[in-house]
Amino acid sequence: MAGTRDIEGRISPIDMLKSPNLTKICAPMVRYSKLGFRTLVKKYGCDLTFTPMIISDAFIQSKKARDSDFTTNPDDRPLIVQFASKNATELATAAEIVVPFSDGVDLNCGCPQRWAIADGYGCCLLRSPDLIKDMVTQARNRVPADFTISIKIRIDKDMRKTVDLCQKAQSAGVSWISVHGRTKDQRHQPVDYSTIKTVKDSLDVPVVANGDIKSIYDARNVQNLTGVDGVMAARGLLNNPAMFAGYDYTPIECLKDWVDISLSVGTHFSVFHHHIMEMCEQLMPKYEKRLFNTLSTTSAVLEYLRTNYGV
Secondary structure: OOOOOOOOOOOOHHHHHHOOOOEEEEOOOOOOOOHHHHHHHHHOOOOEEEOOOEEHHHHHHOHHHHHHHOOOOOOOOOEEEEEEOOOHHHHHHHHHHHHHHOOEEEEEEOOOOHHHHHOOOHHHHHHOHHHHHHHHHHHHHOOOOOOEEEEEEEOOOOHHHHHHHHHHHHHOOOOEEEEEOOOOOOOOOOOOHHHHHHHHHHOOOOEEEEOOOOOHHHHHHHHHHHOOOEEEEOHHHHHOOOHHHOOOOOOHHHHHHHHHHHHHHOOOHHHHHHHHHHHOOOOOOHHHHHHHHOOOOHHHHHHHHHHHHOO
C-alpha cells in the first residue's frame, strides 16, 4: 500500500530537524491548520506543517471521512499528518494510507479536550507509555524508512514520567518528539521550559518545543533556553501567519495572500472568515471587529477588505 514516494529534491522533516538551523513548525489545529493556511504560513517562513488531528479509525473506514479530513496538493510538502488513535494496528494502517501524500505521521498524545479523553485519545495516552511504544513500533514497521513517525505530548507533573515515556518512544523507533510544556490540566500557566530542556538532554532523537511561541524572537529564545531542534506554534501563527518571517503583526500583503490562497483551494466560509478575524486582531478597532463579525458571505468580506484595507 505504501507505494512509490516522490521525494526527489525534497528535504525530509528529519533532515530539517537535524540541520543546524532552527526548524519552524505550524502546529496541528482542529479546523484551522488545513491546506489553505498551511500554504500561507509556508510562504512566510514556516518550514513544516501539520494537518488538524484526524481520528484514525474513521479515516480508515470511511472514504467520506478521508476526503473531508485530508485535503492536500503536490505543493503541500513537507507535511505531517496527525492522528488521534488508541490502537496500534489502526495507527499503522492509517500511516500506510497517507504515505504517498505526506512525509510523516504524528500520534496525538496531548489533546486535553474532554471528548478526546472520554474516547481514550490524546493526553490520556500519557498514562500508557507501553501502548504508545507499541503504536510507534507497529507504525514504524509498516512504512518506508524515510517516512517519519513522531509523537506530540504534554508534560507530567513528575518530570521522570515524561522522560521515561519519551525514552520508551525513542527505543521503539520514534523519529522525533514534540513537547508542549504544560500538563494536561494546565491552560494559561507559564510553559515549563526546564522540563523540555531535560527531555532534550535525555534523548538522541530531535525534540520540538511547543507553547507560548508568538514571535520569531520567542522561537529563538526558547531554542536558547532548551537546546531544541525545532519550535512549534499554534495561536501565534493564527494571529500572525507571517511571524516566522519576522513580522510583529500580520502585514497587509499576508492578508491579500490569504484571500487569494483560500479562494483558490475552496476554503469553507466560516474558516475563511475566522482566519481573517485572527489576522486582523491588531489591525481592527473593537467597533470594526463587531461589524466584521456580522458579515456572512464571501462577497461581503471581500468588499469590506477592499474598501477598508485595499485588499
